[in-house]
Each structure stands twice: as structure tokens, then as C-alpha cells.
Amino acid sequence: MDETAAGASAAAVFREERGRLLAALARRFGDLDLAEEVASEAIEAALVRWPVDGVPPNPGAWLMTTARRKAVDRLRRDRAYAARLAILQVEADRAAPAADGGGELPDERLELFFTCAHPALAAEDRAALMLRCLAGLSTAEVARAFLVPAATMAKRIVRAKQKIRQARIPFRVPGADELPQRLSVVLQAVYSIFTEGYAASAGPDLQRLDVAEEAIRLGRILCRLLPGEREATGLLALMLLVHARREARTGPGGELVLLEDQDHTRWDRAMIEEGERLAVAALSGGPPGPYGVQAAIAALHDEAADVASTDWPQIVALYDVLMALAPSPVVALNRAAAVAMRDGPQAGLALLDELAGEPRLRGHHPYQAARGDLLSRLGRYGEAAAAYREALALAGTEPERAHLRRRLHDVSGPSH
Amino acid sequence: MKYMLLIQSATSQPSEPCAVEEWIAYDKAVRDAGIWVSGHSLADLTTATTVQVDESGDRVVTDGPFAETREVLGGYYVIDVPDLDVALDWAARCPGARGGGAVTVRPVAEF
Incomplete structure (x- = not known):
């Protein structure tokens, strides 16, 4: 194994x-940049020391102690910075009792989730920060995930990060009254990555x-x-139930394979089972939430032997709940497609036409593709x-x- | 940390402006909480005058605000609170955030 490969696999272990x-560290110092810098340094130190000295009995505590020492060094070098952070640290210590008594480190990632997905940050930046800070991706990897240049x-x-520091967005789990609203922003950011x-x-x-x-x-x-x-359970269930079909969604040449043409034997059964267990949990013990309902819809697709035997009335009923x-134009579009399967293309098309003026569907290609499919099933090839x-x-x-292009070719053929 | 709450009202009021009692109650709450640093409400926009000094040092005085805006600054508070979440809570309680108005929260720069 060459050095970069060794570094990469160690980085994966430490992610x-x-x-x-x-x-x-972010919670302690209230500064994400400082936290990132010293966390990286502590991990680098571990990569040097552990192979020589052996892995310490409590690796997490070792990393934390090392990182904190490095933070103190950095603050000694930079007095002005230290003065500003000292205030923050006093406040943070007051808010959260220090956990230096050894043993397991408290998991404070939930606080960081809520900071990364704070509504005061731009929506597209929330998902990026989560990938950087919580999934441990490099900035270049985050850039690739969102198909933008690294710079x-x-x-x-x-x-x-500057806004978090300068506007002082706190590292804190919101109170019970605010939690549902704030949690939905966190879940939305995770789902947008998915x-x-x-x-x-x-x-x-x-x-x-x-x-x-x-x-x-x-x-x-x-x-x-x-x-x-x-709803957190529901989101995980939804992602698993959709991801379970990944191998069947593309053909050998990477081409799109629609749900109705997918080879069900290539679906990931273990993942479907896990997703279904979670979906049941998400829909038990209280009123349903949007992710739980979407997970239930995905589960119905996963359970069906084929398109014809899919429980379309139940799927339409779940879209009604959703x-x-x-409510959103995209949900209405998916509901119309399910109605077309239950009641025929004419009924589905009527619902799609009602959505024609929706600004959010204007640049949304699945809307036009769904119209094309229903129009061609009705024999209206020119409009399709x-x-x-x-x-x-x-x-x-x-x-x-x-x-x-294949669909367009099919409806433009000489027979039509 | 100090934050300025800029109270913007929509130029075309869609609904009834807030009752004076609501503003009095809010002002009292801000002061009672011990977070009040400063604050004023501003006179009508029609009384505004804009001053610019051009390259030759001449003073250009014009009637009204510098640019046409959809929102008008009606007043402000500066409050001293621990973090942005607390500042946002106070902004949400402000009567100016309702009825088509908005409150912009800006941290005060510290040098």
C-alpha cells in the first residue's frame, strides 16, 4: 500500500x-475553524503516534485531550483571538458541564447538526456544511457531491462558517417548542444530499x-x-427503501430503467427489510409525518411483484395524506401519476393539466415526461x-x- | 453580543398596522429583560432627506430616501444577547415582524 492509500484508509477510519x-471542540470553543484545525492536527498526531506507542485505551479521550492542547497552544500564539474566544469559552462552560472526567466522550454531534442546518444559513450551504463537518468529507469531495468547482x-x-462565527449562531439543540420546526430543516438538508x-x-x-x-x-x-x-426514523426508512433499488435503476450502459421495467431480483432485499422495519416504527405511536408517509409509499412499490399488482389505491390514499x-406541486405530480395507474391515463392527465400553471413545475422535466407518457398512452402522439x-x-x-430521446422516437415513428 | 433589529415595514400595508399597545408592551419587555442598548422609531418616510457629497466636495441634498425600496426602515433596536438564536427570538416577538413587515437581524461589528 502506498502512502496516499494508507493515508486515505486511515482518514476513512477516523471520519x-x-x-x-x-x-x-466546536461547542467548547464556539469556533468551527479552530475546531477543524485542531481536530485534524490531533488525528495527524494519532496517525504518527499510535503505530509506535500503541492505540491508547480510550482513543476518543486521547484525541480530545490532544486537540484541546493544540487549541490552547494556538490561543497562546494569538492573543487577540484568545481574548475573544475566552469569553465564548466561559459561556460554553457555563452552558455545558465539562466532560474531562475520562470515560466515554459525550456525543455532541446533534448540536453540530443543528448548527450546520441553521435556518439563518443558505439552504444549499446547510447540506454542504453537514457533509464537510459531520460526514467528514474534504471540501473537494463536497464540491464533487454538488457538481460545483472546488474553489x-x-x-x-x-x-x-464565517456567518456561524460572526453572527454567533449557537452550537445548541433547540428547545422543545422550536424542535419540530428546526428538526425538519435538518432532515431536509440530509434528504437534499440523498x-x-x-x-x-x-x-x-x-x-x-x-x-x-x-x-x-x-x-x-x-x-x-x-x-x-x-420523522428522523421515517427519513432513514425512505432513503433505504429507495436506495434498495439502486442496482436495478440503471442498465448495463448506465441507462435509466423505469420502475415498471426493473428486474426485482436485483433489489437489495436486506435493505428493504430494514427500511420496512423503520417505516413501521416511523408510523407507530403518533400521527404520521411526511417522511414516514413517503417511506410507506416506497415500501408499497418495493413489496409489489410488478406494476400491475402494485396497490395503486393505497398509494393514492397515501399521497392524499402527504x-x-x-402539500407541494411535486407531490401533486406524483399523486397524479398514481391516479393514472389506478383510474387510467385520462384521469391522470386531467390532474396534470390542473398543475400546468405551477411555477415550480415549469423547469421540472419529470412533469413534461409524465405528460408525454400519459398522452402517448392515450394515442395523442403529436402532443406527446x-x-x-x-x-x-x-x-x-x-x-x-x-x-x-427513445420515448420521443417511439411516439414520432412512421406508424404514428 | 450586540445585534441590531432593523424594523422594516412594507410600503403597501396589506393589513392593519400594529396597535400602539403592542409596541409599548414589546418595548417594556425588551427593557425588563435587561437587553436594551438603544432604539428609536423613525418619523414618516416623507420627512426623509438624503445627503451626498460629490467628487468636487459639493453637497447634494435630495428629498426622500436615496433609492426606491419596497421596504421602509421604520425603527430599530440594538439589543445585547448571548447568541443569534436569542436575537431571532426577540425579532420574532417584535410587532414589526407581523402584518407584512419584517425584522432584519444584524450583528454589530466589534473592533
């Missing part, structure tokens, strides 16, 4: 540890499994930290071709465009 370390992402992360992986917004590939898996990893951490929050909980052409102009990835 989860790094998140915990960073959270504890652009670096600027965005620096700006977001959807970017599941359905890339641009580029050569339809799905980017590594990005989706980072979102699932974050979802698992959140569920461990908030075992009683059913429209009541979290027009809809596919519009979808083609809007689609972001090459496999989606290839799929739409």
Missing part, C-alpha cells in the same frame, strides 16, 4: 471519530451512489442521536412528442436525456 471530535465550494463553506445522489441534477451519471450513501450515513447518525423522533401534511421535447430540453443528466 466518524472526526465528526464527534469536531462537535465537542466555489471552498468559498461557500468559508462564508457559511436526492442529489439518487437523481443527479446534471452530469454523465443518473445516480451517484457514494453521495446517496453519505446521506444514509448521516441519517443513521441522526437516528442514533434522536431515537424517539419518528398532500394534507406537506411536444411534451417529450420540452422534457428533453430540461433534463440534466445524459441517461435521462437518452431515455427521453
